[in-house]
Amino acid sequence: MEPRSRLPLAAWLYRAASLLVAALVAALTALSLALPAPARAERVRDLGQFQGVRSNQLTGYGVVVGLPGTGDDNLEYLTQAMKGVSGRMGLTLPAGISPGLKNAAAVMVTAELPAFAKPGQRIDVTVSTIGKAKSLRGGALILSPLYGADGQIYAMAQGNLAVGGLGISANDGSNLTVNVPTVGRIADGASVERAVATGFDHAPTLRWNLFNADFLTASRIRDAINRRIPGTATVEDGVTLALTLPVASDARASMMAAIEMIEVAPAETAAKVIVNSRTGTVVINSAVRLSPAAISHGKLTVRVDEAPMVVQPAPLSQGQTALEQSSTISTEEESRAVALFEPGASLAQVVDALNMLGVTPSDLVAILEALKQAGALKAEMVII
Structure with missing residues (x-):
């Protein structure tokens, strides 16, 4: 009778080690599923922005002409504006006569001036009626200044409007309106005339602000920046970090670009x-x-x-119906x-x-x- 064959010791150890590794992997997988997922890292540029490096709002008053009878008619401030425009062109309207202006409309002109915009660059403008004009389709904006919050002129707007809405009316009073015909847009309709000072090129310390105040997130961003560029960032409060950057504009821009791309795990938001x-x-x-x-x-x-x-009531009872x-x-x-x-x-x-x-x-x-x-x-x- 032949003896029963046995596995070599090396093969037995290999099989036992494989089973142990498989059990360990299964345990680690179960543990990872039970633990909460780690916070997702975000880029610094998605959590805040550098102070002063922002857009600015511009607003102006203007007149749109060339409308097919859908304007403001004899609106008083439109009439005064048209007289002013005519005066700049060398035409004096007779006193006491209000011109028929159904082909013109008084409008508000708004635009957003991007950071670092320089004179000569073009920006988009939005034109909206402020009177009784029915539609701006087919109109053109006369040269209008755009003012900032400080009352200074930062851009000049002019051009033909692109209107996505449509308004139609009939003699019996019925009308049809599609979208909003009283708001138009002029692509590259304004030229920048004045730059906004940002302090980027001369301030020894540049501040960076969180979109949402959080001391823990600010501390984590400070630590991440200092690991990348030691001694650069300090926390001023729950929103602001002070960054010590080089004076040279080229080196400063390179350092700001590197800081914006640093990834940080923000703190969990408040409940x-x-x-x-x-x-x-x-x-x-x-x-x-x-x-x-x-x-x-x-x-x-x-x-x-x-x-x-x-x-x-019963018959002959002299009662009443109740x-x-x-x-x-x-x-x-x-x-x-x-x-x-x-x-x-x-x-x-x-x-x-x-x-x-x-x-x-x-x-x-x-x-x-x-x-x-x-x-x-x-x-x-x-x-x-």
Whole structure:
């Protein structure tokens, strides 16, 4: 009788090691699924911006001409504006006569001046009526100055309008409007005449501001910048970091470009519940947590049915016909389950429990307010 064959010791050890590695990988996978996902890194340029490196709003008053009878007619301030335009052209209108101006409209001209815009560059402008003009289609804007917040002229606008809307009216008073014909746009319709000083080229310290105040995020950005360029960033407050940059513009621009592309994991946002009382929209962010609480939500319906009866008197009784009231009152209450929240319940558990209760948006607002009053909702409620 031959002896039973046995595996060599090396093969046995290899098989045992393979099983151990497989078990270890499975355990690590389960652990990674159980742990919360790490915060996603964001670029510094997506979390804030350099102070002074921003756009500026421009506004002006102008006149659009060439309209096919859809203008403001004899609007007083339009008439005065047209007289001023005619005066600049060397034409003096007779005193006391208001010209018919159905082919013109008084408008507001708005534009956004980008950062570092230089004289001679072109920017887009938006033109909107301020009077009774029905449409700006086919019109042209007369040369109009655009002012900044300091009252200085920063651009001059002029050109033909592109209007996406359409307005049509008939003699019987019926009309048809498609989109908004009283607002137009002129691509590259304004030329920049004055640059805005940003302080980029001479300030020894340049400040960088977070879009949303957060001390932890500001500290993380400071640490990330100092790891890349030691001794550059310091935190001034929950929004602002002071950056010590070289004086030379070329070196400063290169350093700013490098700082903007640094990736940082921002702090988790504050727990908030946003309620739009007009539309019933409720938004709950992922940071919302609940303390131990139980919620029971039901609906009680009370129904009153009236069925009056006419009662006739007996013959020869000299009685009178009377109306006898007959009422039936019934109540009905929907049976709903009680949702129990364990300590630190997450957003997913909150949503699942409220869906189980079958709440409507208005009911959800009432439940959230009650949880807030009970001290179980660890979040800020913002009603808009």
